[in-house]
Amino acid sequence: MLWRTILARGDAMKQMREFLQLIWRHSRAKTVLLFALNLMSSVTEGIGLLLLVPLLAHLQTDQPILGGVSRWIEKLGLPQSLSGLLGLFFALVVLRSVISYARTMVWQDFQLNLIDTIRVNSFNALLHANWNWISNLKKSDHSNFLINEVDRIDDGVTYTMDFCTGLAAVLAYIVVAASLSFQMAIVALLVGASVMFFMRAQHRRARDLGENLGDAYEDMQQVVEEGLSSIKLTKILGNEDRHRNMMADILARLRTQQLAFSKTNAAAGAVFQIVIALVLVGFLWVGVKILELPLPNLLILVLILARLAPMLRSMQNQLNQILHAWPALRNLDEITQMAATHRDVLPETIQKIDLQDCITLNGVGFTYQSRKSASLNDITLQFPARKTTAIIGASGAGKSTLADILMGLLAPDHGEMRVDGELITDQHRVNWRHSLAYVPQEVFLFHDTIRNNLLWANVGADDAALKQALQRSAAQFVFDLDDGLDTVVGDAGLRLSGGERQRIALARAMLQNPSVLILDEATSALDTKNEMLIRQSLDQIHGDMTVIVIGHRLPTLENADQVVVLHDGQVNAVGTWAALSQNPDAQIPNEFKRDDAKK
Numbered sequence: 127m128l129w130r131t132i133l134a135r136g137d138a139m140k141q142m143r144e145f146l147q148l149i150w151r152h153s154r155a156k157t158v159l160l161f162a163l164n165l166m167s168s169v170t171e172g173i174g175l176l177l178l179v180p181l182l183a184h185l186q187t188d189q190p191i192l193g194g195v196s197r198w199i200e201k202l203g204l205p206q207s208l209s210g211l212l213g214l215f216f217a218l219v220v221l222r223s224v225i226s227y228a229r230t231m232v233w234q235d236f237q238l239n240l241i242d243t244i245r246v247n248s249f250n251a252l253l254h255a256n257w258n259w260i261s262n263l264k265k266s267d268h269s270n271f272l273i274n275e276v277d278r279i280d281d282g283v284t285y286t287m288d289f290c291t292g293l294a295a296v297l298a299y300i301v302v303a304a305s306l307s308f309q310m311a312i313v314a315l316l317v318g319a320s321v322m323f324f325m326r327a328q329h330r331r332a333r334d335l336g337e338n339l340g341d342a343y344e345d346m347q348q349v350v351e352e353g354l355s356s357i358k359l360t361k362i363l364g365n366e367d368r369h370r371n372m373m374a375d376i377l378a379r380l381r382t383q384q385l386a387f388s389k390t391n392a393a394a395g396a397v398f399q400i401v402i403a404l405v406l407v408g409f410l411w412v413g414v415k416i417l418e419l420p421l422p423n424l425l426i427l428v429l430i431l432a433r434l435a436p437m438l439r440s441m442q443n444q445l446n447q448i449l450h451a452w453p454a455l456r457n458l459d460e461i462t463q464m465a466a467t468h469r470d471v472l473p474e475t476i477q478k479i480d481l482q483d484c485i486t487l488n489g490v491g492f493t494y495q496s497r498k499s500a501s502l503n504d505i506t507l508q509f510p511a512r513k514t515t516a517i518i519g520a521s522g523a524g525k526s527t528l529a530d531i532l533m534g535l536l537a538p539d540h541g542e543m544r545v546d547g548e549l550i551t552d553q554h555r556v557n558w559r560h561s562l563a564y565v566p567q568e569v570f571l572f573h574d575t576i577r578n579n580l581l582w583a584n585v586g587a588d589d590a591a592l593k594q595a596l597q598r599s600a601a602q603f604v605f606d607l608d609d610g611l612d613t614v615v616g617d618a619g620l621r622l623s624g625g626e627r628q629r630i631a632l633a634r635a636m637l638q639n640p641s642v643l644i645l646d647e648a649t650s651a652l653d654t655k656n657e658m659l660i661r662q663s664l665d666q667i668h669g670d671m672t673v674i675v676i677g678h679r680l681p682t683l684e685n686a687d688q689v690v691v692l693h694d695g696q697v698n699a700v701g702t703w704a705a706l707s708q709n710p711d712a713q714i715p716n717e718f719k720r721d722d723a724k725k
């Protein structure tokens with residue numbers, strides 16, 4: 127194939143093909159339309175150029191119109207007079223402008239749509255990936271991907287399409303040139319192909335620089351995200367300069383990459399211009415001295431060459447940009463494939479599971495991918511419905527891992543979990559997750575109003591339901607705020623105290639009206655008064671809702687129906703607090719003993 131010859135190299139072909147496949151997969155109909163418009167635009171351009179031959183011949187009456195062109199004019203019944211040819215030429219220019227306008231509009235719509243689809247689909251793939259995989263990812267890499275890398279894919283797609291448009295135009299010019307002098311067209315083609323071939327080293331360099339640029343963007347994203355989210359710590363540690371320097375170092379690296387890329391491009395441009403000037407000089411010499419071409423033909427050939435030169439130069443640049451952008455496309459493939467491999471199994475419709483009897487764990491074991499030893503080992507437990515179970519244990523004993531298994535966020539490597547006797551498999555896990563509510567130790571609130579933060583749990587809840595949920599969570603302080611439910615909580619809820627954040631998170635959980643409520647140190651940031659209020663509200667739901675509390679303070683243990691002691695990922699003891707506190711074999715963390723002693 128002609129363009130295979132022009133590129134004369136496998137890599138660029140493969141990478142451009144991947145961008146073309148992306149375009150093709152997005153909308154076949156629109157891709158065909160775009161290529162048809164490209165073709166029409168090139169054909170009208172070619173015909174317009176050919177019409178210049180008789181037009182020029184009119185200016186020089188002793189010159190005959192070259193046979194091929196005049197034959198076509200006669201065959202198609204086109205006017206041969208100067209005014210007729212001028213009219214035709216003008217009509218062609220108008221037609222070409224209309225085609226070019228249509229092409230731009232179709233392409234703009236197509237391109238914006240394609241890039242939005244890539245962003246939304248990648249975000250969606252990450253959101254639906256399972257917790258075990260996603261929790262081990264570096265967040266900044268993925269935000270960098272969704273923001274910067276998709277922009278680079280956008281560049282790659284644009285340059286691919288521009289390259290195709292350029293290629294169609296080049297082909298049209300070559301056809302026109304061949305119809306005027308076949309030998310000259312072949313010479314031009316061979317020169318173009320060999321220049322492209324010798325540019326291989328620069329193409330490779332463009333791709334390598336593209337990969338380095340991607341890494342530098344990832345690092346920058348990480349520095350910005352970590353710098354901003356740790357700003358309080360930064361101020362306390364006095365590390366502002368260190369963050370600024372890290373940012374400056376990364377920007378310097380980015381600058382070096384970008385300059386290197388510009389240098390590669392500029393060098394390619396310089397070589398190109400020299401080669402094209404040589405070809406032009408040789409062309410004229412061969413045309414005049416050897417082939418003795420008629421003046422109109424020679425002028426059109428020179429015009430073609432003069433227009434081809436910047437076009438080939440742009441195509442050369444586009445090729446570099448495509449290679450530069452390609453690593454981002456490879457990242458897209460990797461992320462999409464990885465996220466698909468680790469995808470949660472989604473049911474067709476969400477059906478909440480209403481716990482009636484008990485949750486049972488039989489011989490459950492779990493090992494994190496990055497760990498050699500198991501974090502949970504042979505856990506066999508029962509969590510009776512409408513009862514409160516407290517899980518305690520030293521730091522690292524496996525409490526949060528156990529909570530993640532109970533919530534269906536992690537799937538056990540060994541053993542099984544059953545809800546009312548029904549085995550919970552991947553097919554049930556999402557339904558099960560929708561049936562429970564969770565209040566973590568580190569509460570997350572959106573930078574939005576309290577109302578909107580609550581509505582994430584139940585979109586349709588009215589103000590009365592919100593008020594009730596806030597009351598049940600001892601969060602009446604909201605009604606004393608100037609803007610009440612419409613108070614904006616700030617970034618991650620930073621405009622509220624830790625205790626206020628926790629109470630709003632608890633209200634959000636209550637609003638879900640869950641079958642099971644899981645609390646992870648959820649009252650750790652509360653003062654005694656508010657802790658007591660929350661405990662009272664938990665007492666109110668006692669007997670109505672299944673509650674699992676992790677690592678709580680002593681009073682909660684005393685009120686729990688059963689307390690599970692975890693030690694080194696295993697169940698050490700189970701029983702009421704009264705029984706456990708008398709059991710010398712129970713590995714009860716010291717803080718509970720001290721609290722007990724104080725009491």
Ligand SMILES: Nc1ncnc2c1ncn2[C@@H]1O[C@H](COP(=O)(O)OP(=O)(O)OP(=O)(O)O)[C@@H](O)[C@H]1O
Pocket residue numbers: 261262494495496497501519520521522523524525526527528677
């Ligand atoms: N994402 C993870 N990847 C690898 N190992 C992990 C991960 N999360 C926890 N672990 C390890 O699993 C073990 C149990 O951790 P887990 O967080 O469940 O303990 P915990 O009892 O909740 O501790 P703490 O009270 O300190 O929060 C620990 O050894 C911990 O280092």
